[in-house]
Amino acid sequence: MQAEIITIGDEILIGQILDTNSKWIAEELNKIGISVYQISSIQDDRQHILKAIKEAQANADIVIITGGLGPTKDDITKLTLAEYFNDTLVLNEEIVAHIEQLFAKINYPFTEVNRNQALVPSTCIPLKNEFGTAPGMWFFQKNKVVVSLPGVPYEMIGLMTQSVLPKLQTTYKLPFILHKTIITYGMGESMLAEKIEDWEINLPSFVKLAYLPSFGTVRLRLSAKGATYEMLEVAIASEIEKLAELINEIIVGFDENETIEMVIGQLLIEKGQTLAVAESCTGGNIAKRITSVPGASRYFIGGIVAYNKMIKIEELQVDEKTIAENSIVSAQVAEAMAKGIQQKYHSDYAIATTGNAGPTTDDTDKTVGTVFIAIATPTTIFSEEFFFGKPREKVIGRATNKALELLRKEILKN
Amino acid sequence: MQAEIITIGDEILIGQILDTNSKWIAEELNKIGISVYQISSIQDDRQHILKAIKEAQANADIVIITGGLGPTKDDITKLTLAEYFNDTLVLNEEIVAHIEQLFAKINYPFTEVNRNQALVPSTCIPLKNEFGTAPGMWFFQKNKVVVSLPGVPYEMIGLMTQSVLPKLQTTYKLPFILHKTIITYGMGESMLAEKIEDWEINLPSFVKLAYLPSFGTVRLRLSAKGATYEMLEVAIASEIEKLAELINEIIVGFDENETIEMVIGQLLIEKGQTLAVAESCTGGNIAKRITSVPGASRYFIGGIVAYNKMIKIEELQVDEKTIAENSIVSAQVAEAMAKGIQQKYHSDYAIATTGNAGPTTDDTDKTVGTVFIAIATPTTIFSEEFFFGKPREKVIGRATNKALELLRKEILKN
Numbered sequence: 001m002q003a004e005i006i007t008i009g010d011e012i013l014i015g016q017i018l019d020t021n022s023k024w025i026a027e028e029l030n031k032i033g034i035s036v037y038q039i040s041s042i043q044d045d046r047q048h049i050l051k052a053i054k055e056a057q058a059n060a061d062i063v064i065i066t067g068g069l070g071p072t073k074d075d076i077t078k079l080t081l082a083e084y085f086n087d088t089l090v091l092n093e094e095i096v097a098h099i100e101q102l103f104a105k106i107n108y109p110f111t112e113v114n115r116n117q118a119l120v121p122s123t124c125i126p127l128k129n130e131f132g133t134a135p136g137m138w139f140f141q142k143n144k145v146v147v148s149l150p151g152v153p154y155e156m157i158g159l160m161t162q163s164v165l166p167k168l169q170t171t172y173k174l175p176f177i178l179h180k181t182i183i184t185y186g187m188g189e190s191m192l193a194e195k196i197e198d199w200e201i202n203l204p205s206f207v208k209l210a211y212l213p214s215f216g217t218v219r220l221r222l223s224a225k226g227a228t229y230e231m232l233e234v235a236i237a238s239e240i241e242k243l244a245e246l247i248n249e250i251i252v253g254f255d256e257n258e259t260i261e262m263v264i265g266q267l268l269i270e271k272g273q274t275l276a277v278a279e280s281c282t283g284g285n286i287a288k289r290i291t292s293v294p295g296a297s298r299y300f301i302g303g304i305v306a307y308n309k310m311i312k313i314e315e316l317q318v319d320e321k322t323i324a325e326n327s328i329v330s331a332q333v334a335e336a337m338a339k340g341i342q343q344k345y346h347s348d349y350a351i352a353t354t355g356n357a358g359p360t361t362d363d364t365d366k367t368v369g370t371v372f373i374a375i376a377t378p379t380t381i382f383s384e385e386f387f388f389g390k391p392r393e394k395v396i397g398r399a400t401n402k403a404l405e406l407l408r409k410e411i412l413k414n
Numbered sequence: 415m416q417a418e419i420i421t422i423g424d425e426i427l428i429g430q431i432l433d434t435n436s437k438w439i440a441e442e443l444n445k446i447g448i449s450v451y452q453i454s455s456i457q458d459d460r461q462h463i464l465k466a467i468k469e470a471q472a473n474a475d476i477v478i479i480t481g482g483l484g485p486t487k488d489d490i491t492k493l494t495l496a497e498y499f500n501d502t503l504v505l506n507e508e509i510v511a512h513i514e515q516l517f518a519k520i521n522y523p524f525t526e527v528n529r530n531q532a533l534v535p536s537t538c539i540p541l542k543n544e545f546g547t548a549p550g551m552w553f554f555q556k557n558k559v560v561v562s563l564p565g566v567p568y569e570m571i572g573l574m575t576q577s578v579l580p581k582l583q584t585t586y587k588l589p590f591i592l593h594k595t596i597i598t599y600g601m602g603e604s605m606l607a608e609k610i611e612d613w614e615i616n617l618p619s620f621v622k623l624a625y626l627p628s629f630g631t632v633r634l635r636l637s638a639k640g641a642t643y644e645m646l647e648v649a650i651a652s653e654i655e656k657l658a659e660l661i662n663e664i665i666v667g668f669d670e671n672e673t674i675e676m677v678i679g680q681l682l683i684e685k686g687q688t689l690a691v692a693e694s695c696t697g698g699n700i701a702k703r704i705t706s707v708p709g710a711s712r713y714f715i716g717g718i719v720a721y722n723k724m725i726k727i728e729e730l731q732v733d734e735k736t737i738a739e740n741s742i743v744s745a746q747v748a749e750a751m752a753k754g755i756q757q758k759y760h761s762d763y764a765i766a767t768t769g770n771a772g773p774t775t776d777d778t779d780k781t782v783g784t785v786f787i788a789i790a791t792p793t794t795i796f797s798e799e800f801f802f803g804k805p806r807e808k809v810i811g812r813a814t815n816k817a818l819e820l821l822r823k824e825i826l827k828n
Binding site: 010011014015016017019020022023024025026027028030036037038039041043048052070072102105106107108114130133154158210212221279284285286287290291295297301302303304305306307311344345360392396 | 425426427428429430431433434436437438439440441442443444450451452453454455456462466469602603604607608622624625627635637670691693698699700701702704705706708709711714715716717718719720721722724725729758759772773774783801802803804805806810
């Protein structure tokens, strides 16, 4: 079964927006056994849209279109789809009611422009958009599917997850594909590749491996395609067992959608323990990651973003002499910060960061990219020095991941 | 002058790799007056490559191909290009010498596989790759250009910057293109569209408008194409002036790469004033955004992520009675938090958030999506109630943007 993805929007063609939707859709389609033949980004232009759908349908059974469904004038996708299917737009009262409800909730006036969003081609099945006003549209003709989705990523993801992927699975008989992701923290991609080279070479031919690196973490994805689900499960489990023997200490989890902050949350809930953070160079990013997990209030007490030196001294009880003698970016300051927040917030664990995210060294004596991370546990405090390069975004991202990695290891020890 | 971009590589079609090359190339081409008609990601497959180049040449004068030039077997681009141009591969001694030199530098053995990289179609002009072994290839036939570049981003960027872009500018007489972005905060896309409808309808035909919405903010992009740069500048400036009369109060800036946190930083530096934050439901995201700006330490004192109720009471001096009488998610608590952090951190301004990001209401009595944002200025404190819907990520994102928007307005008043 083959699919094509079409992304509509001039903003991609002028290079203003990075198309992350296609990657997400391609990944999800592959997971359910649908391969992607081509991804095309095209203009918000009637003729171009008509041509692209026609070409895509020549190669693929399934065409997924994103973008061009907003309420404004530059969005002509819906009209063009009606034209392509020789159809007319009709007002869908269910969608009107849904949009009215959304607007009533946020106390916004419901305008004629919004009402137009409830117009859909008569032959499509409208797909309810939980997170926005533009509905998705499902066309099914001659055993071929065309789906049109809004370009806003979380709206597209909501519609794909809730409607499109399940509907594709019931519409077509798809082969069995099993994916399993191994989340690793703390080893770079090339070193990891060397370490597991023999294992990788000896994988059975129906099992494929992909490396997915991000800010110092690597997800390994195994994909197996075959006749029965059971056979795939056995094969993948056996390969993961062999892999775990090689890199057990860096494996953080196995659920693809699981993040290290979720793993930490689960561990803390199980142990009935709590966490607080004191951040300098990461500037709130660690707290942000931890609180991105629903229910984080059960174990996360809170944090201090100690950007100014005075906050480190007055709020975290870092001794002024410690700063003067060791530099504000130092192991001693990181550990004092961790101890300070742990005591102040009465938490079992604490994370602290101090470093230089760049681009300038400001008033510190350390090179850009240098970060000290300290972890306080119920029994000990320690810190490590890291060099995360540049740019600023990478330093903050990698420092955050490393801090969470160190914390997880400590919680597991206790 | 039109171009198409073709990206070759299965890793993009299985969703393993995000295609950042196309965005970069599209942006650079637009800057020199070449518009991009389509971007296509295709498979490492002879027939698919032949078909894609043929289709692209039907629409565009310039075809830029990336990927599929590595030394390994699955890279068949070069052979297919020779086939497309009815050409044969010949050994280029200059490239042999360049590759030998590269390998000598890193003390690596030079193998037959590497020597093959110096084979290029006889009719192309090879482009020297400073950062790798695979040369770029420039084909020019019937006034049309086809360029093939390696997929490694820094190699591609090096070749585009040093060879391809300058060669395109000397090969063709290019028109001028001018883009200008207007960043707005605080009005939804549909309401904004209604407000500026007349202005939009009356835009000159050579000026195009695009709406780029994200978490409650909308960037408006004007693009103009014409014979002289000066004419375009005058036309765009005049349109922006008219637009500003309609929506002046929501315009935050005009630099495409400028964020509201940068604007706030600049304002605070100019006024010599400081900021602190107290975050509950945004969980550190506001601090993270503010500290994403290099040099934020000049005006950002720091913040408290007051996740646990006790932190609000003990660290921010929120009266327990205020919480009991009004709920933890209330205007009174938000204002008390803002006042608390402003006094504790001795800042001129303070932001505070308390709300329910969901998915569950936890121990609060407010619906998921309800957020109170308070702003403390040198002279006053106020708060507003918002409803940001769901999911969690959207609530946090929109609350953060709204808080920054409210803060900017206050700083401008003082």
